Amino acid sequence: xxxxxxxxxxxxxxxxxxxxxxxxxxxxxxxxxxxxxxxxxxxxxxxxxxxxxxxxxxxxxxxxxxxxxxxxxxxxxxxxxxxxxxxxxxxxxxxxxxxxxxxxxxxxxxxxxxxxxxxxxxxxxxxxxxxxxxxxxxxxxxxxxxxxxxxxxxxxxxxxxxxxxxxxxxxxxxxxxxxxxxxxxxxxxxxxxxxxxxxxxxxxxxxxxxxxxxxxxxxxxxxxxxxxxxxxxxxxxxxxxxxxxxxxxxxxxxxxxxxxxxxxxxxxxxxxxxxxxxxxxxxxxxxxxxxxxxxxxxxxxxxxxxxxxxxxxxxxxxxxxxxxxxxxxxxx
Numbered sequence: 001x002x003x004x005x006x007x008x009x010x011x012x013x014x015x016x017x018x019x020x021x022x023x024x025x026x027x028x029x030x031x032x033x034x035x036x037x038x039x040x041x042x043x044x045x046x047x048x049x050x051x052x053x054x055x056x057x058x059x060x061x062x063x064x065x066x067x068x069x070x071x072x073x074x075x076x077x078x079x080x081x082x083x084x085x086x087x088x089x090x091x092x093x094x095x096x097x098x099x100x101x102x103x104x105x106x107x108x109x110x111x112x113x114x115x116x117x118x119x120x121x122x123x124x125x126x127x128x129x130x131x132x133x134x135x136x137x138x139x140x141x142x143x144x145x146x147x148x149x150x151x152x153x154x155x156x157x158x159x160x161x162x163x164x165x166x167x168x169x170x171x172x173x174x175x176x177x178x179x180x181x182x183x184x185x186x187x188x189x190x191x192x193x194x195x196x197x198x199x200x201x202x203x204x205x206x207x208x209x210x211x212x213x214x215x216x217x218x219x220x221x222x223x224x225x226x227x228x229x230x231x232x233x234x235x236x237x238x239x240x241x242x243x244x245x246x247x248x249x250x251x252x253x254x255x256x257x258x259x260x261x262x263x264x265x266x267x268x269x270x271x272x273x274x275x276x277x278x279x280x281x282x283x284x285x286x287x288x289x290x291x292x293x294x295x296x297x298x299x300x301x302x303x304x305x306x307x308x309x310x311x312x313x314x315x316x317x318x319x320x321x322x323x324x325x326x327x328x329x330x331x332x
Contacts, residue, residue, distance in 0.1 A: 005031040006087045006187055009106070011071075013038045015053040016176045017092035020113060023180035024090065025061055029188060033084050034064035036071060038095055072099035081105055088187055091145065092179055100147050108191055110145040113179040115172070116208065117141060117157055119200040122150035123208035127175060128168050130208070131233030134225065137161050138171070140178045142186040144197045151205075153197030156186050164261065167232035167251075218249060220281035220331060224256035224299035236307070240281075240331045243323070247331070248307035253290075256299030283329045291316020292325050 008030050010021050024030045035058040040049045051059070058065045066081075068074035081089075082105055089110040091098070103110050116126035118141040123129075130138045139159040143152040158178045162171065189195045211234060218227055218240045231238045231252050238249050253260065278284040278295035285293040291303045307313040308323070319325065 005029060006191060007031050007033055007085070008088045008090055008187070009033050009036065009081060009084060009086045010054075010058075011036045011089060011091040011094040011098075012054040013052045013095045014093050016115070016172055016179075017054050017094070018057045019176045019180035020090065020092045020183050021054060021057055022061075023184050025063070027184055029184075032063055033086055034066060036066045036068070036077070036081075036094070039067045039069055071096055072102060078102070087191065090183060090187070092183070097149075098145065103145055103147065108187075111155070111183065111186060111190070112143050112145045112150070112152065113183050114141050114143060114150055115175050115179070117159065118143060118150065118154055119202065119205040121206055121208040124210045126208040127172050128208070128211060128233045131162065131166065131168055131171065132229050133233075134229045135162055138175070140175055140182050142182050143200075144190075151200060151202070153199050155190060155195055155197060156182055158182050164228075164254075164258065165232070165251075167235040169235055218331075220294065221297040224252075224254040224296040224301040225258055227296055227301055228252045228254040228256075236313075242308075242329070242331050246309045248313075249303060249305075250307055250313055251305035253302040253304055254299060255293070255301070256296075279330075281331045283325060283327055283331075286320055286325065286327060289317050292320055292329075294331060 006029060008024055010024060010032060012021060021035065025032050035054060037054045038052055040051050042048060043050045055065050055067065066077050068077045071077060078101065081102065086106040087108050089102070089106045091110055092113040098110060114126065116130060117139045121130055127138065137159050139157055141157050142155040144155060146152040160174055160178060216234055216237045216239050218230065218238055231249050236248065236250050240247050240249055280295055280297050282295045283292045284295045284300060287293060287302065294301050294303060303316040305313055305315055306319050308319065314322070
């Protein structure tokens with residue numbers, strides 16, 4: 001019966017949060033009372049006002065949407081949220097901190113879906129930093145929110161293994177689907193007492209801060225594996241300089257003593273004996289049909305996909321042929 005459904009208000013903004021909203025909307029166990037999201041922003045080349053992905057998904061489904069500039073300061077929205085008598089507020093990548101007043105409104109509390117295995121990677125960019133640090137796995141955690149930054153007691157977790165060539169965009173898609181499934185499992189179980197909150201171990205906590213512009217710059221004195229992880233973690237924004245122009249590096253293959261899965265494993269045999277020569281940033285080899293190999297502080301790195309300034313992305317081999325890359329050229 002409709003009266004038995006759990007009453008939910010959803011808070012979210014980017015595409016990452018859309019599967020969770022859609023999952024709640026389509027599941028007959030829940031009644032989505034409305035959606036809180038960020039205001040429309042100017043986007044794209046036309047710089048026109050446009051809604052965020054969550055608002056677009058909510059409007060498409062006929063849901064009520066509130067878009068306050070600062071939700072905890074908007075008296076009208078706060079009064080409306082309080083009057084709804086919701087069972088849960090569900091928060092997935094909303095982008096604003098909630099006040100204690102908001103946290104106390106729903107009967108069963110505010111449930112957050114966070115893109116890491118807490119207490120690791122609290123903060124704004126858990127997916128990116130887990131890849132940057134070369135983690136073997138990540139996942140989703142649902143937690144009962146408190147006033148801190150991702151410090152609330154944990155409810156359920158799901159694990160996502162990470163491969164050497166997984167990058168941030170694809171990992172985010174996989175985790176967004178995990179988030180939806182985990183939230184649909186968490187709410188009913190918490191409502192009937194099948195699960196309870198488990199406090200985080202603050203001593204084991206690590207952090208995933210906002211990514212800064214300098215984090216995108218490649219330092220060729222680092223190891224090939226470290227640079228490879230930076231490229232896939234901060235995809236598609238890592239940048240080097242080649243012949244005095246910016247060059248985005250989108251995909252790489254590290255030759256740094258790591259085991260390479262197919263189809264990359266055979267590439268190592270194509271490297272010439274130049275493997276021990278060259279300075280960090282120097283092109284030491286060209287592998288036909290693949291691209292340029294660059295010396296790093298430890299090992300070397302194949303540039304598998306790049307994007308020159310003002311151009312579309314291209315394979316490493318198309319780049320070699322297009323600008324006539326030579327052994328001995330340097331990237332800075």
